[in-house]
Amino acid sequence: MKNETMMQYFEWYLPEDAQHWKRCKEAAPELAEHGITFAWLPPAYKGATGIQDVGYGVYDTYDLGEFDQKGTIPTKYGTKEEYIAAIKAMQEQGIKVFGDIVLNHRMGADEQEKVIATKENWGNRFQDISGEEEVEVWTKFTFPGRKGKYSDFQWNWTHFDGTDWDEERKEKALLRFRGKEWDSGVDSENGNYDYLMGDDLDMGNPEVMKELEKWGKWYLDTTGIDGMRLDAVKHINFEFFNQWLGKMREYKGTDFFAVGEYWSPDNNKLMNYLNETGKCMQLFDVPLHFKFFDASHGGGNYDMRGLLLNTLMQTDSWHAVTFVDNHDTQPGQALQSFVMEWFKPLAYGIILLQEAGIPCVFYGDYYGIPHDNISPVPGLKTLLKLRKDYAYGPQHSYYDHPDVVGFTREGMPEKENSGLALLISDGPGGSKQMYVGKQFAGKTFRDAMEKCPEKITIGEDGCGTFRVEGGSISVWILEE
Ligand code: CA
Numbered sequence: 001m002k003n004e005t006m007m008q009y010f011e012w013y014l015p016e017d018a019q020h021w022k023r024c025k026e027a028a029p030e031l032a033e034h035g036i037t038f039a040w041l042p043p044a045y046k047g048a049t050g051i052q053d054v055g056y057g058v059y060d061t062y063d064l065g066e067f068d069q070k071g072t073i074p075t076k077y078g079t080k081e082e083y084i085a086a087i088k089a090m091q092e093q094g095i096k097v098f099g100d101i102v103l104n105h106r107m108g109a110d111e112q113e114k115v116i117a118t119k120e121n122w123g124n125r126f127q128d129i130s131g132e133e134e135v136e137v138w139t140k141f142t143f144p145g146r147k148g149k150y151s152d153f154q155w156n157w158t159h160f161d162g163t164d165w166d167e168e169r170k171e172k173a174l175l176r177f178r179g180k181e182w183d184s185g186v187d188s189e190n191g192n193y194d195y196l197m198g199d200d201l202d203m204g205n206p207e208v209m210k211e212l213e214k215w216g217k218w219y220l221d222t223t224g225i226d227g228m229r230l231d232a233v234k235h236i237n238f239e240f241f242n243q244w245l246g247k248m249r250e251y252k253g254t255d256f257f258a259v260g261e262y263w264s265p266d267n268n269k270l271m272n273y274l275n276e277t278g279k280c281m282q283l284f285d286v287p288l289h290f291k292f293f294d295a296s297h298g299g300g301n302y303d304m305r306g307l308l309l310n311t312l313m314q315t316d317s318w319h320a321v322t323f324v325d326n327h328d329t330q331p332g333q334a335l336q337s338f339v340m341e342w343f344k345p346l347a348y349g350i351i352l353l354q355e356a357g358i359p360c361v362f363y364g365d366y367y368g369i370p371h372d373n374i375s376p377v378p379g380l381k382t383l384l385k386l387r388k389d390y391a392y393g394p395q396h397s398y399y400d401h402p403d404v405v406g407f408t409r410e411g412m413p414e415k416e417n418s419g420l421a422l423l424i425s426d427g428p429g430g431s432k433q434m435y436v437g438k439q440f441a442g443k444t445f446r447d448a449m450e451k452c453p454e455k456i457t458i459g460e461d462g463c464g465t466f467r468v469e470g471g472s473i474s475v476w477i478l479e480e
Pocket of ligand 1: 193195
């Protein structure tokens, strides 16, 4: 029995030094020591802006830092050999490695094409705001630097539904190509949220499906990854991953892990997506992230009784990957909604020590973010250790007070001395009586976070009166 713990092993502002795969390799033993069992690595293929590309500006998915394209052989993170070496090093430490899979769009085409397109309203993609007209678009991908190695497939406008730049008029506009419809079965924001950025793949085109399947198998064979983090799933036909992941699992095994990024604070949308896709993947618990964000900005007035309401971990814990922040929510990024510093240890206490969900630790929280002078989250390594050694057994929840809430874990015999009692407060400090288990009767507990100096003795009924300071977290464990 072990607790799975994921780590997102990158943040947006890593140095553009092609050294990150080496850092991954070197960090593997330490990560395993801290209980990390899953590592999500950034997109490994060549992006449109070369060595500066974080990886989401996908140019050539067959170029994992091997070909002289976009002004560089390595990607921002290093070369193909270094990527594969990093994956192996992690796997040797018992860590499963997940690739970051971006299939929604392409960028940085090699050539332009003249096509007929209609301009669409950004706010309502079903509304045409022009007639058909000829435009010049960057949609032809010939990959001259790769010269057909691994695949001779070349992309052209027929493989896309639309794009957002007319070179002819030097104009930013949402362009839908003649004969194309936005893929149905996507998020309904803006009428239809198929289009996100770049050249949007037409998932209804059989040539696209065939190529993505071929590439997926090549990527699995080449890298040996154990799972995938799927980017921007709300912008891709909801039927697509059912089919595509099905093919990948036929090839690699049914336990091949997948977690999707469906970016919405509305838990109903996540539940709908899970149902529409036959629950073929887990989802990041975005609603929970926004709960943490709101609570951290609540100035101590957030009603903590509702902290977990309408989150994925509560409605379908089996499919929830819980997290506090990521590369998109960090300061300066597209979905900026960074949880405030004081609340971070409280949020990590919840996701790491509760029963529900697989927690994902953000690189920027673990190491800090030098670009923005952000320090590592204090106590995070202690919480990871607590997850590894103490967070086992039945859970009892006490979300019953506007400020002071918590839960206990009873522990399990296979993990000696396991069990804990967590209390957090967004307002003044306080105490709460909680049941931690009769096997602890007469034993003393101490605060592993070292915020409260006193010891607490568990009563004959298996309950203790645990304490937390204001705006803080305490995690009480058996004193050995
Ligand atoms: Ca799309």
